[in-house]
Amino acid sequence: MTKRELTYLIALQKLPNIGDTTIKKLIDRIGSAEAVYTEKKTNLLKIDGIGLHKIKEIGNSAFLDVAQKEIAFFEKEDIKAFDYKHPTYPSLLKHCIDGPSVLFTRGNIDLKNKKIISIVGTRKITTQGIAFCEELIKELAVLNPIIVSGFAYGTDICAHKAAIKNNLQTIACLAHGLNQIYPKPHAKYVSDVEKNGGFVTDFLTTSDFDRNNFLKRNRIIAGMSEASIVIESAPKGGSLVTADIANSYNREVFAVPGRPTDSMSRGCINLIKKNQARPITEAADLIYYLGWDLEEKSEKNLQTQLFIDLNAEEQSVVDCLKKENKQHIDELAVNSSIPSYKLASLLLDLEMKGILRPLPGKLFELI
Template sequence: MSSEELQYVLALQHISNLGDTTAKKLIGHFGSTKNIFQQKKSDLLKLTGIGTSRVRDFHNASHLKAAEEELRFIEENKVKVLYFRDADYPEKLKHCIDGPVLLFQRGNIDLNNQKIISVVGTRKITQSGIAFCEQFIEDLSVLNPVIVSGFAYGVDITAQKSAVANNLQTIGCLAHGLNQIYPKVHQKYVASIEENGGFFTDFWSSDDFDRNNFLKRNRIIAGLSEATVVIESAEKGGSLVTADIANSYNREVFAVPGRPTDKLSKGCNNLIKSQNAHLLSSAADLVYMLNWQPEKEAKAIQKQLFIELEDEEKKVFEFLTKEGKAQLDSIALNCNFPSFKTAGILINMELKGVVRPLPGKLFELI
């Protein structure tokens, strides 16, 4: 995109109360943003949803002036700009009706890997939540996913630090422009995250910092990924908004359950209870639900990483990996175990989420 065209796109963004959905409609109708600003007010009004007040503001010179200043910031700081019609604009975000017209990027983000998940949750993460998050991402690392979050306190920064520790790409979606970092204490993580991914935002450097920005930012977190994972959340919170947005985009949502009496489990438990999220007890649950197991060999490697099996269970596991599914008696015969003992082994493996029973006394790996 040329500097001139980018300036017009920025000018379009600067118009008050003109959201991304309407902006895309205008661009689609008139072909380019420059063409939009050259239209008569009467022609603009013909387009459904524009409104008289917006049209009256279109030809205000302040929009192009503000766009010129932001363009200067972009060029001076070598900010990468992704336009929603560009080939390198995030593919999954293209399918979100309210996805940003422009996305500003810092770092070394590469979204050719389509295994992308968002991990969100409370800012007041517990030690149990930290342990789960770290183990979850370590277990997923064999599949090399991209970890997206909001770079905030708690679950967000735990997930992103864990991604870096496991040499995974991670993306922080910011609720402000690229001229600042919030919270300031997280400045120390910026370099490592940019080396292993980077940052996205649709806010300008001139935008005021506002709490409402976090809610707007959440649509990018949900839109970038194949699935959103909520690790801990109170009954109300921003991570639940992200989960709602992900559901509206027809993306998968997962929540980690907790005790009914735990304040920071109420949000997750409610998501599961209302069937707005899948129950997530381990990385294996997500891998299975997203069908991230392309072949049996990979499946065997992944499952062994996720769950510790006893020696006898490993023997059954190896047999079912080769056979796909088998009857209890066949498993007992081939593994050289008595039938009653095999039944006990299979029950334990079922409780661990490794196998599941099928009609006709058949068993298969999950």
């Protein structure tokens, strides 16, 4: 996208009474942001769903002046901008009707990896929630997913930090322009996030800082992700909005079940009760339902793990499956002489190493 086209696209964004859905509709019909901004209003009004109240400010040069100042700031701060037609625009987000017409990013984001998940939850995350979040990301690290969240207190920052700790790319979606950081205490994490991913927003530096922005940015968190995971939530909360948006996009939603008496588990339990989320208790749940293939790891790494990292009990399980593939967990417990409570953990470890995979009905087979 040229600097000139970006100028007109930002100008369209600044217009009152016009949103991303309308902007994309106009551009798709007319051909470009510049063409839309310079088109006669009589021609624009011929497009279905376009009324005068939406386009009355199109052509106003004052908004172009604002856009030029915005671009000058981007150039100074090394901020990248790309529209919804650009190859680097998140592929899944392209299919969302209300997805941003333009995104602004800073850092080292690389979306070539298609395994993208969002992790959200309460800002008042418990110690149990933190432990689960950290362990989940640690278990998923073998598949090198991109971890998306909102950079807020609690669950969000826990997910970002765990991703960085496991050398995974993480993307923070902001509810404001890239000229500031909120919450301010999280400024100390900015450098690490940019080195291991970066920041994304569709808000301009001149956008008002409003609490509704946080709900709006949730569509990016849900839209660019293959699945959204709610770690903990009260009966009402922003993470439940993200889950609702993800469901509207026909994406997978997972929620961590907890004790009914725990206030920060009630939101997750309600999602599961209403069939709005699948329960998730370990990484294997996510891997199974998303159909992620552990065979995608390099042959070299797989061979290393097959022949070096197996302890005696893991080797016993592998030997059992070599004799008779696709065994039920109870059969494996008997054949390997390993108690079921201990076997479950061993099976997960072997799955993370890419040696076996779970099948429906608590069956397991070698890869």
